[in-house]
Amino acid sequence: MADYDYDLFTIGAGSGGVRASRVAAAHGAKVAVAEEYRVGGTCVIRGCVPKKMLVYGAHFAEDLEDAKHFGWDIPECRFDWIKLRDNVLGDVDRLNGLYTQTLENHGVEIIHERATITGPHEITLSSGEKKTARYILIATGARPHVPSCPGHELGITSNEAFHLDSIPKRILIAGAGYIANEFAGIFNEFGAKVTLINRSDQLLRGYDESLRDRLLQISITKGIDFRFNAEFRRIEKNADGSLVVHMTNHEPLEVDCVMFATGRLPNIDGLGLEDVGVETDHKGAIKVDEYSKTSVDHIYALGDVTDRVQLTPVAIREGQAFADTVFGDTPTTIDYSCIPSAVFSHPPIAGVGMTEAQARDRLGAIKVYTSDFRPMKNVVAHRNERALYKMVCEASTGRVVGIHMIGPDAPEIMQAAAVAVKAGLTKADFDATVAIHPTMAEELVLLK
Incomplete structure (x- = not known):
């Protein structure tokens, strides 16, 4: 077998790349990660984590108003954007340090340079130094799309x-x-x-x-x-x-x-993919098989750069599956069906499984159960905003094929509900479950 500098060279230290590198190292591989910006990737540095912190901050605007109806004497408030911004960015720094520490604790070498694939098993760093690896993993994520209009x-x-x-x-x-x-x-x-x-x-x-x-x-x-x-x-x-x-x-x-x-575009520019024969689709996303292997046997790709499902937890699972497959002698694939997701809007949305329209197209006969209600907190707060829960079931079996909700804490409730849908439980299983009262989540077991 050829002699290489590393067993695995990962390009990109986002959620997927970090998980793949850490697990591969735990399996005994010699691993290096090249990251030209900061360890943590889109989610930790400029995506879902700092965004969720801003969502928390934004919720206080309504919470402070609602508190008055619950007996609190709230003086005139002033919002300090700079303080929130800097506190959020400070926590991003903390997470960047934790991700870096995790890699280092597992013996993964972190190279803070841009990397390009320049030949079979060869990577060239921006400094000009060349490295070789038995396997190369591309986990460079995606970037925001900007329309090409004047200005x-x-x-x-x-x-x-x-x-x-x-x-x-x-x-x-x-x-x-x-x-x-x-x-x-x-x-x-x-x-x-x-x-x-x-x-x-x-x-x-x-x-x-x-x-x-x-x-x-x-x-x-x-x-x-x-x-x-x-x-x-x-x-x-x-x-x-x-x-x-x-x-x-x-x-x-x-x-x-x-x-x-x-929208977002796969980060493939300057990687040298065309020079080594890695195929991409019409959107620029890297084509991979069920094991994340590209058209080149020793080159793999995962996460948003593949445009399968652009979600951080999916990239993490793909990283785990790749490492277990290639270095853990345990071939592992990902089940992309029934993936729960959420939108942290005001109020938030969450969903899992088929929508009502999808279920009608695929299953034909379905039953739909809904609950359109005003959360108790909104009633006391004199807020007319209503929540909506929907359960979509296969008519012949009662199997729950989709749950969708909009309302306070919908993503938190959906995580547990997604387990039930993934497990193929029926409407009868929900009905047989005792409600926790008074909660919004109890509506899921009281649907008529």
Whole structure:
């Protein structure tokens, strides 16, 4: 067998790359990871973790108002964006250190340079130094897509949103996915005037239609404006620094900030994939088989760079499966069916399994159970916002094939509910479970 510098060389130290490298090292492999930015990747550094902290911060805007109806004398409050921003970034530093420590504790060598695949089993670092490895793993993730309209350089993406020096008074957010809706809720609660534009007439494609409609209704009530069937024509900068956004089917809009949340692109530029024969699809995502192997036997890829399912927990599972397969002598694949997901909007959405429309298309005869209710906390707080839970079942067996909900703490409740759907439990199993009263979650076992 050929002699190599490493058994595994991982390019990218995000969630998937870190898990794969750590587990491979635990299996006895000699491992190196190249990361040109910071250890932790999108989720930890510029994604779901700092975003969730902003979501927590934004919730206090409503909580402080609601507290008055629960007997608390709340004086006039002032929000300090800089303090929240810096505290969040400080915790990102802490997590970056923990991820680094985890790799080092397992004997993984961390190389803080950009890496390019330059030959069979060969990697060249930005310093010019060459390394060889028996296996190469690409875990470089994805980056925000920016529309190519005139003036696009005047906008920001979610990457820059965590580093703003102030909350813009008026912000336009482009997109209709989870990132767009989450930041729309965040900035709205922080006092910005938010306008969300989308080139189609739908939000959150892939989620159940009832939940999407409910979120739109609640968001409009909260003061967020929506412009549908709107595509960028150009962005212009005024002398005072404000921006004028020209779009199709709508009048121009003057704002202080434009944020693009229009999807993400696989990070493959400059990796040298074409030189070694690694195939990609029409979107630039790396093609892999069920074991994350690319078209080249010794090169693997996982996480967002493969465009299978762009979720951090999925990338982590793929990293674990890769390491167990290649270095643990335990061939392991991932089951991509029935993956739960959430949108940390205001209020949050969560779902698992088939939507009502998908179930009708695939199963034909189904039964749908819903609960449309006003959470107890909202009643006392004089807040008219309602929660909606939906259970989709196969008619002939009663098997629960989908659960979807919008309301306070929906993602927290969904994690346990997802186990039941994954296990193939029936509506009768839910009915036979005693409710925890009074809770919102009890609605799942009381559906009629």
